[in-house]
Amino acid sequence: MRCRCPALKDLFAASCPEVLPPASVRTLYTAQLMIVTIDGVAASGKSSVSGGVARALGVPYVSSGLLYRAATLLGLEAGLDLHDAPALLAHLQTHPLRLEPLAEGNRVWQDGRELTDELHSTRVDRGVSVVAVLPEVRAWVDAQLRALPSPFVAEGRDMGTNVFPRAGAKFYLTASPHIRAQRRAQERPEDVPAIEAALIRRDELDRVQSAPALDAVVIDTGPLTLDGVIQTILAQLPEQVTSA
Ligand SMILES: Nc1ncnc2c1ncn2[C@@H]1O[C@H](COP(=O)(O)OP(=O)(O)OP(=O)(O)O)[C@@H](O)[C@H]1O
């Protein structure tokens, strides 16, 4: 439910001054100001860049995509219909996932089992966009992200638009499908044309939640090195983020 107060209409009712005392609302605003969001299309460099920015700032980064991927993996392993939101959510509640947002790379755990290495498989790539459009799953991911203590760098598709609309700095990464596929081919067994076709399909399926925030700085990573993208972002961070 959206807040009815005009000044807070982009925040959720849980942070509305009709519900919370003003000091708590101020705390929520301040906490978001120390978050950097890095959104973008598939394989545009979000997690590599977020890791580099986070390490430079000495803060963790948070990969929202890994939570969608982990939900997908658990659904596939349990033989669930990935369109069936109630069944998926019930499964996630009985098999709770834990995101460990380390600066050197995020890890995902389910009880004592680490799922991280299985989350970038081709079968998860194929199923994840189906799971990610389910509003119930999106609310489940968003709640976990909003519960994390700032400062941190958050990467995904809707970090700057929906999850942290008051973030202190917002970036959006793009690159042509061909360049992204060439980069990804270094990490996957498939050839460039197959990867490119899959990326274009995933971009299309993710289109709704992937629109850049109006106040995001859009960076075409195509002509830049990884370090070039990281330095471009670090050079544009406001003081409240760099001194957090
Ligand atoms: N500017 C760059 N120059 C060269 N290679 C890059 C650049 N940015 C990212 N890469 C490489 O591209 C690949 C994809 O990057 P990364 O996994 O960070 O993207 P992503 O947006 O997080 O992907 P996904 O959306 O699938 O999670 C990695 O091999 C990474 O090292």
Ligand SMILES: Nc1ccn([C@@H]2O[C@H](COP(=O)(O)O)[C@@H](O)[C@H]2O)c(=O)n1
């Ligand atoms: N904020 C987000 C993040 C991710 N998704 C969905 O998860 C998929 C995997 O994400 P990657 O960042 O690892 O590519 C992605 O294709 C989306 O379907 C999302 O919807 N919102």
